[in-house]
Amino acid sequence: MNDPWWIVAIKAIGIVLLVLTWQIINVWFERRVLGKMQQRKGPIMNGPFGLGQTLGDGLKFLLKEDFAPGMVDKVLYTLAPLIAGVSAFTAWSVIPLGGQVNMFGVETRLQVADLPVSALVLLAAASTAVYGFVLAGYSSQSPYSLLGSMRSSAQMISYEISMGLSYVAVFLYAGSMSTGQIVEAQGLPLFGANPLGLQQWYWLLLLPSFVIYVISMLGESNRVPFDLPECESELVSGHITEYTGFRYAIFYLTEYINMTTLSAIVTTLFLGGYKAIWPLGFIFPDTGYWGLLWFVIKVQLFIFFFVWVRASLPRFRYDQFMGLGWKWLIPISLGWVMVIALLRALTNHGLLQGPLLWILIGVVVLGLIAVTFLGGEEVKDEPVVDDGPFDAFAGGYPVPPMPGQTLPELADVVAGSSIDTDHAAAAASDDHRKDA
Known part of the structure; x- marks a missing residue:
């Protein structure tokens, strides 16, 4: 202009x-x-x-x-x-x-x-x-x-x-x-x-x-x-x-x-x-x-x-x-x-007409259907092998169990010898949060 x-x-x-x-x-x-x-x-x-x-x-x-x-x-x-x-x-x-x-x-x-x-x-x-x-x-x-x-x-x-x-x-x-x-x-x-x-x-x-x-x-x-x-x-x-x-x-x-x-x-x-x-x-x-x-x-x-x-x-x-x-x-x-x-390339060369057009459209539609509905199988998470008792406070913070892990019963926790360690870790965690 x-x-x-x-x-x-x-x-x-x-x-x-x-x-x-x-x-x-x-x-x-x-x-x-x-x-x-x-x-x-x-x-x-x-x-x-x-x-x-x-x-x-x-x-x-x-x-x-x-x-x-x-x-x-x-x-x-x-x-x-x-x-x-x-x-x-x-x-x-x-x-x-x-x-x-x-x-x-x-x-x-x-x-x-x-x-x-x-x-x-x-x-x-x-x-x-x-x-x-x-x-x-x-x-x-x-x-x-x-x-x-x-x-x-x-x-x-x-x-x-x-x-x-x-x-x-x-x-x-x-x-x-x-x-x-x-x-x-x-x-x-x-x-x-x-x-x-x-x-x-x-x-x-x-x-x-x-x-x-x-x-x-x-x-x-x-x-x-x-x-x-x-x-x-x-x-x-x-x-x-x-x-x-x-x-x-x-x-x-x-x-x-x-x-x-x-x-x-x-x-x-x-x-x-x-x-x-x-x-x-x-x-x-x-x-x-x-x-x-x-x-x-x-x-x-x-x-x-x-x-x-x-x-x-x-x-x-x-x-x-x-x-x-x-x-x-x-x-x-x-x-x-x-x-x-x-x-566009086929159109510019005059090839996109007649039966070829419908064949190409059919291939594109089938390809889209295949990609949409026939994808790979969903990969499911494998359960974690439970190789011992799960301690939710082992790192000082409460952690939810992974699939396959279960929280121990309250009676077992009270009777266990690690209860003092768990309470100490939890207390240290609370002090850390208060300081922060």
């Missing part, structure tokens, strides 16, 4: 104002939706419909004393939220919000910039945010913060692999990495003669990639049920435990911007971007500034999905969370990418 510099500046400033204003609405929107789902009202007192509550919280963060503990690394401690905040805004520079419009007499698109590798810019911007979380935990010099940052880095790296593989299927099908061209490719008719106006949205054509991306974006955003880096029940508040005031507000704002950004990416790659929702496109077209309206509606529906998941699902255990990414999402993504590459 060869826009004048002042048009680029207007679009860049407009994007920042749009995203910031949108987050004020999203915070209020999440509280109201959670309130309805939990049979309460949510914010209703301050301003119309409670909208003033979010503005009050923002002013509280700005006016609150911003201090840092004495043991932190001041430079990295301040740099961490800035990195996270800048990364959250960067992705919006290549997301198309609409089609061709007339802006102050200049024909341009509602997109700040479009590159041949714009989709990779989206992935790179999401990957850069992990540095902010890691530096926040490292610079805080706190064990809770450090553990939270380590979880965050492992989590984002793991789920970025499956997220990137879901991008690959879109690249192969669209034949481009440009976000603008990917949206335009989804505007093509679904069938040759298409009187109904159906379009090639990739959420249906690439359904496995769409499902994998939706799961991965929940893990990428550190939201429930994947909020392991800042879970209050274990790590107080994770990597942001030692933050307060304006620096805490940046992390808080970044979480909502990331949620909106990931919803905008899935809208761009799988839901036709600013294309109108069928069949409403016959009444409200997606040309000009109408495309921005359709884009906002789709993104807001996915933000509602984020809130719905938060109200519905509990937090995963860390091993379950990592196992889902490495044992399921990544292998399935790799297999699906190989299938899409084979289909």
Whole structure:
């Protein structure tokens, strides 16, 4: 796009104002939706419909004393939220919000910039945010913060692999990495003669990639049920435990911007971007500034999905969370990418037609059935051989018995000669806990 510099500046400033204003609405929107789902009202007192509550919280963060503990690394401690905040805004520079419009007499698109590798810019911007979380935990010099940052880095790296593989299927099908061209490719008719106006949205054509991306974006955003880096029940508040005031507000704002950004990416790659929702496109077209309206509606529906998941699902255990990414999402993504590459290669050479098409579809379906229902037998835990009396307090702390072990009868324990040793170990354990 060869826009004048002042048009680029207007679009860049407009994007920042749009995203910031949108987050004020999203915070209020999440509280109201959670309130309805939990049979309460949510914010209703301050301003119309409670909208003033979010503005009050923002002013509280700005006016609150911003201090840092004495043991932190001041430079990295301040740099961490800035990195996270800048990364959250960067992705919006290549997301198309609409089609061709007339802006102050200049024909341009509602997109700040479009590159041949714009989709990779989206992935790179999401990957850069992990540095902010890691530096926040490292610079805080706190064990809770450090553990939270380590979880965050492992989590984002793991789920970025499956997220990137879901991008690959879109690249192969669209034949481009440009976000603008990917949206335009989804505007093509679904069938040759298409009187109904159906379009090639990739959420249906690439359904496995769409499902994998939706799961991965929940893990990428550190939201429930994947909020392991800042879970209050274990790590107080994770990597942001030692933050307060304006620096805490940046992390808080970044979480909502990331949620909106990931919803905008899935809208761009799988839901036709600013294309109108069928069949409403016959009444409200997606040309000009109408495309921005359709884009906002789709993104807001996915933000509602984020809130719905938060109200519905509990937090995963860390091993379950990592196992889902490495044992399921990544292998399935790799297999699906190989299938899409084979289909595109056969299509480009004119071989995917007639009986060969149905044979290939049958092989893929049978393979999926075999993987799903004919997996290996479940490995059962072998019982532990009981080679002697089990002492639950042998190490000074009460330990439950393993399978195959049984606790001795109370009479046997009283009559045994080791009762004094057990009481001494238990007393030492209690003293240790009191000292701690």
